[in-house]
Amino acid sequence: MALxxxxxxxxxxxxxxxxxxxxxxxxxxxxxNGVYWAACDALKDAKCPVYAIKDDFLARxxxxxxxxxxxxxxxxxxxxxxxxxxxxx
Amino acid sequence: xxxKVLFVVYQSPVGSIWVNxxxxxxxxxxxxxxxxxxxxxxxxxxxLARECKxxxxxxxxxxxxxxxxxxxxxxxxxxxxxxxxxxxRDVDEGFSAQIIRKDELPELFRQHDYVIFM
Numbered sequence: 211m212a213l214x215x216x217x218x219x220x221x222x223x224x225x226x227x228x229x230x231x232x233x234x235x236x237x238x239x240x241x242x243n244g245v246y247w248a249a250c251d252a253l254k255d256a257k258c259p260v261y262a263i264k265d266d267f268l269a270r271x272x273x274x275x276x277x278x279x280x281x282x283x284x285x286x287x288x289x290x291x292x293x294x295x296x297x298x299x
Numbered sequence: 300x301x302x303k304v305l306f307v308v309y310q311s312p313v314g315s316i317w318v319n320x321x322x323x324x325x326x327x328x329x330x331x332x333x334x335x336x337x338x339x340x341x342x343x344x345x346x347l348a349r350e351c352k353x354x355x356x357x358x359x360x361x362x363x364x365x366x367x368x369x370x371x372x373x374x375x376x377x378x379x380x381x382x383x384x385x386x387x388r389d390v391d392e393g394f395s396a397q398i399i400r401k402d403e404l405p406e407l408f409r410q411h412d413y414v415i416f417m
Contacts (some may be wrong), residue, residue, distance in 0.1 A: 212408075223341040224309045224416045231405040298414040 211235045213290055215299030216244035220252065228298055232258040237294065239287055240279075242266055248279045263287065304328065305411040307338045312346035312361045313353045317417045322364040324417075325373055336374040338407065339396070344381045349391040365393035376407065 214232055216225050216239065225244065229252065232238055236258040240247050245267045247253055253260055264281035268274075274281060282290075291297075306321040318339070325335035345351055346361045354360045368375060375396040382390070382398065390396065399407060408414050 224307065227340070227401075227404055228416070231408050233405070233409075296412055296414075298408055299416065 211294050212296030212298050213294035214238040214258070215297070216240045216247060217242050217299070219243045219246035220250050226252070229253075229256060231298065232256055234258060236296075236298075237261065237290060239263065239282070239290060240266070241287075243270075245270055245272070248272070248277045253279070261286070261290075301332045301334050302413065303334045303336070303411040305336045305338055305408065305414045307340060307414060307416045308343035308346075309341035309416065311342040312351055313356065313358065316359070318343060318346045318361055319359050319364065321417050322367070322373075326364075326367050326371060329371055336376065336411065338376045338378075338404075340378040340381050340404075342381075342385060344377045344387055345385050347377055347382070347390045347394055347396055348387045349389040351391075362391070362393065365391075368394060378404070 214228050214236055216228060218225050229238060234257055238256060238258055238260045240260065240262040245262045248262050261280050261282045264283055267281055306325055308317045308321045310317045312318040321337050325337055328335045339346055351361060375394050376399050377396045378401055379398045380401050
């Protein structure tokens with residue numbers, strides 16, 4: 211079980227590698243410019259739940275109902291950090 | 300039980316400091332209960348080129364880490380497809396790098412407790 215943190219958008223060389231390494235039992239969180247992934251089809255192939263930080267998502271002009279992704283706050287992110295033994299980010 | 304940490308560098312060794320920083324951070328961990336490894340991918344693989352010499356531009360040499368790689372036995376990995384993409388044909392053996400395929404990365408990540416992209 212690993213937490214995968216995605217901080218940059220789809221053009222970034224490392225982020226696709228991180229996402230494609232996801233396994234069942236992991237979870238991925240989109241933070242900062244990582245929320246741009248929410249607008250990509252690539253997330254449909256993700257093998258684990260993917261969340262986005264709500265503040266980062268709204269700050270970039272998206273609306274909650276616009277994209278199909280679960281939004282979380284920083285308290286929830288802290289819980290995920292505590293819950294997952296491994297880290298990829 | 301020691302934790303295994305993989306430092307991943309994807310930025311160029313010329314014009315960014317991250318290759319040197321990854322090695323420096325790794326070497327500093329041998330005093331702790333940590334087993335560090337280094338993965339070079341994307342532009343980062345250029346660091347393995349025998350003729351890669353950032354010092355020609357007044358920057359920090361990447362060769363300076365080789366002595367410690369040898370001393371500590373730090374595992375160094377590089378993505379083969381990226382070596383091809385960036386035209387690295389003459390790999391400097393001083394890094395003792397293991398060349399792995401892109402599709403082997405998920406398994407490499409799973410072998411480590413923490414994977415830090417720099």
